[in-house]
Amino acid sequence: MSPSELPSALVDILGSDRVLASDIDREAHSGDRWFASALPDVVVEAQSTEDVSRLLQFASEHSMPVTPRGAGVGYVGGCVPLKGGISLSLAKMNRILEILPRDGVAVVQPGVITGTLQAEVAKLGWFYPPDPASLKECSLGGNLATNAGGPRCLKYGVTRHYALGLKAVLASGEVVRWGGKCHKNKTGFDLGGLLIGSEGTLGVITEATLRLIPMPRQRAMISCGFGTFTQAAEAVQLVLSSGYLPSALEITDKFVLEAARSHLGNDVAHGCEAHLLAEIDGSEKAVAADLADLKALLLEKAGGLQLTTATTEAECEALWTLRREFSYSLRATGLTKLNEDVVVPRGRIVDLAIFAEQLQHETGIKVACFGHAGDGNLHVNLMVDDMDDPGTKAKADEALDRLFRQILDWGGAITGEHGVGIAKKRWFRDAVGENSFQTHLAIKKALDPAGILNPGKFLG
16 A cells, blocks of 8 residues: 555544644654654554554554554654655553552553643552653653663662553554553563563553552652762762662753753752752651761761751652753753663762763763663763764764673663664664564564564564
8 A cells, every 4th residue: 555545544443633744743743752753654643442442453464564652752763754655643641541549559540641640540549659760751652662761760670570461452453451550460471571561572562550559648858969970979889888768869960950050950969070869758757867867977977068958748859850851951951962861780879970081081972871770770971962963873872882782891781761773773683682583573573573563673
């Protein structure tokens, strides 16, 4: 079937209100926040599992590429329709179907924005912990597709840890269910474990049952400035080795701080070249005691230069708002941000901080680091002038290769939460090993024999 025939064929199956074929709509669905893009032949805005099922049955019969898409705020080109075909948007499947405090679950469609679910369950005294920095924009379906994390992963875990059940559509159009509302369920294979983090290559998630936990009764935060980025990384190790488990431990380097000061007009960590943000939560007495202990630890033993605390909800949210703006502050520099969410064993976090500084010095490429130091997941951002310039791109590619090779040599991971997509495709095979790579291919072939789902990404 030719691209020109595709829209009318889909209208016959799904209706005209689901099918978009204008140049403006195709362009709007051509990429994410990575620098590359490609136009789909047509866009389908699904509004139900049945829509997705009918679409994939059609696509399978015609060997038509389908690229699933959430909110389009990813950083690895995961929803770029490299092979053209159909861009499948799930943004209009955005209903919270149920919130059931007695069961400790919420049932949602994939287009629900993460922050929206958090706000709704908080009204009932419950807590959905996964918190990507883009939580006001990113969708739960995208979070599931990439197994997204966020600052609170240190204490609470990533998206996978909160998925109790899924409804998904396979490439054939068949609808499968996994799990449900039970918090324990060891029945059959872990199909959810396959689909979560598969980046839309094995199936399209159309409904999720997510675990909720009681809202912590109290929280507090510490903002502490340091003289060097290495000192901030060392402070993370000191906090954890001293017996504390904050809900978040975030560090930031000089470049990010300067970008934030310029973009936000906020003199964060004035006079300091690095920053640590710590959040603690729990009972009122425990939080008060830990807050006092950590203040002393950071100032007296970790070399903190200045320290402020937040003890009210408004004060804590002000600090989190600042932290969540770091990525946007880097984009405001006008440079292209290659956002690499690498992970190292936690004992290597100081080594990674040192390596990032060396990489900047030796390549001349500005490197901006911030992120989830408590679990070894740092965003090492290469800030480049123009990725369309061949010389600049070659230089950036060489620097990225150095970064990823070092990460793998340390036993680390090339992605902690953003996914592989296109951006990290060339390192995926080395990252998982040859036997594991072939196993990935075998699973892909079993569930998507024609290879129509999100083609051109990390599995080829």
